[in-house]
Amino acid sequence: MSVAYSHPIMTPTQFSDPRxxxxxxxxxxxxxHFRQLIKDKEDTEQVFRIFECLPRRSFWADARAFCExxxxxxxxxxxxxxxxxxxxxxxxxKLPENSVAHAYVAFMRREGLSAAGxxxxxxxxxxxxxxxxxxxxxxxNRLRDTHDLLHxxxxxxRDALGEQCxxxxxxxxxxxxxSLLIAWAGAYELKRRFGTDAPVYAAVAEAQRHxxxxxxxxEQDIRALLAEPLEAARARMNIGAPSQYHVAHQRYRASGxxxxxxxxxxxxx
Numbered sequence: 001m002s003v004a005y006s007h008p009i010m011t012p013t014q015f016s017d018p019r020x021x022x023x024x025x026x027x028x029x030x031x032x033h034f035r036q037l038i039k040d041k042e043d044t045e046q047v048f049r050i051f052e053c054l055p056r057r058s059f060w061a062d063a064r065a066f067c068e069x070x071x072x073x074x075x076x077x078x079x080x081x082x083x084x085x086x087x088x089x090x091x092x093x094k095l096p097e098n099s100v101a102h103a104y105v106a107f108m109r110r111e112g113l114s115a116a117g118x119x120x121x122x123x124x125x126x127x128x129x130x131x132x133x134x135x136x137x138x139x140x141n142r143l144r145d146t147h148d149l150l151h152x153x154x155x156x157x158r159d160a161l162g163e164q165c166x167x168x169x170x171x172x173x174x175x176x177x178x179s180l181l182i183a184w185a186g187a188y189e190l191k192r193r194f195g196t197d198a199p200v201y202a203a204v205a206e207a208q209r210h211x212x213x214x215x216x217x218x219e220q221d222i223r224a225l226l227a228e229p230l231e232a233a234r235a236r237m238n239i240g241a242p243s244q245y246h247v248a249h250q251r252y253r254a255s256g257x258x259x260x261x262x263x264x265x266x267x268x269x
Contacts, residue, residue, distance in 0.1 A: 011076050011077055011080045012076065012080070012133055012134050012135045012137065012138050014134050014135065015063075015064060015067060015068075015134060015135045015136065016060075016134050016135070016136050017130070017132040017133075017134045017136075017137075019130050019132070020132060020134070020136065022055070022060075023052055023053075023055035024055075025053075025054065025055060025177075026053040026054075027053070027054065029053045030049075030050045030053035030054050030178070030181060031181075033046045033049040033050045033053065034046070034050060034181060034182065034185055037050070037182070038186075038189055041160060041163065044118065044121040045121050045122075045124045045125060047178070047182065048121065048122045048124075048125055049125055050178045050181060050182060051176065051178035051179075052125065053178075054176070054177035054178040054181060055177070056174065056175060056176040056177060056178075058175060059140075059176075060136070062139075062174070063135065063136050063139040063140075064135075066139060066219060067135040067136075067138070067139060071219070072219075075219075075221060076135070076138060078221070078223070079221070079222055079223065080138065081138075081141070082115065082141065082142065082145040082146070082222055083114075083115035083116050083118075083119055083145055085222065085223065085226075086104070086115040086145065086148075086149075086222075087114050087115045087116055089105045089108075089109070092104065092105050092226060093105055095226060095227050096227070096229065098229045098230060098231075099226065099227055099228060099229060099230065100149070100152060100153070100225055100226050100227070100228055100229075100230050100233050101226040101227065103152045103230050104148070104149060104152050104226065107148065107151060107152055108148060111158055113148060115145055115148070118144060118145065118147065118148070119144075119145075122144055142218040142219075143174065143176075143218050146217050146218045146220075146222065147166070147170075149217060149222070149225075150166055150169065150170065150217055151166055152230070153217060153230075153233060153234060153237065153239055154166065154169050154207070154210070154239060154242060155241065155242045155245070156169070156207065156242055156245060157260070159249075159259045159260045159262075160186070160190055160259070160262055161187075161190060161198075161200060161203060161245065161248055161249075161259060162245065163182075163186070164182070164183045164184075164186040164187050164190070164200075164203075164204050164207075165183070165203050165204055165206075165207035165242065165245050166207070167179040167180075167182045167183040167186075168183040168184075168204040168205070168206075168207035168208040168211065169207040169208065169210055169211035169214075170183075170211060171183060171208055171211060172207070172208040172209060172210065172211020172212035172213070172214075173211045173212070173214070173216050173217065173218070174216070174218075183204050183207075183208070184204060187200045187201055187203075187204045190262075193262075194252075194257060194262065196251055196252060196255045196257065197251055197255075198247075198248040198249075198251040198252050198255075199244050199247055199248050199251070200248055202244040202247075202248075203242070203244035203245045203247075203248050205244075206240075206242070206243065206244045206245070207242065207245070209240075210239060210240040210242075213238055213240065214237050214238045214239045214240075215236075215237040215238060217237070220237075
């Protein structure tokens, strides 16, 4: 895969650009964007807008701690920008067949996704705004760019429940309010619309616990992680099996519902 990137690949030298302003907490606006997301779960731009409206209070402190750590400094040098690494499928497929890389490429090709595409969605909300190339942006980019790797490592698919579980896991990792809202409000919407005995809430709660217990994915050496055997990587990072998610899928199917095609399912009255 060959993708052109508009972002320069460079190691950031300052922690925060002086032009930056801290985001304000706007929960009602976030709910408006969530309603738009419910209408079209593929409208990824709404996800980024929700996160902007619900800034994580510890974001600056967490970013500074990691960026000033020996590991963070090493990764800023070796992995200043992840999308070109993640979208170089030819290079990734040269890694062992049972590796995280092979699972990742298969997932991205099957779903028609690219790391560059996720960047493009996030860039829609930056039109007319300053472009920052500081360490805060590098840290934020890693949170964004590792999202699809999270699906591979956790086993959560891109079905509606899988996305809620992936965000529940993310909240366990970084305590971002946006992840919490989408995960639980989305779970409520699934339960309200389809009213089966599928353990939707239990699946999201389990994902949240697993995220908290696991090593942070966005703080990993991504090049090294991609080369690891998938199951070994899951074990090393202490990522639990998505048991309740699988039970939910079984119960959906027993009720005649395809969890990957809810639009074709009868809705609860």
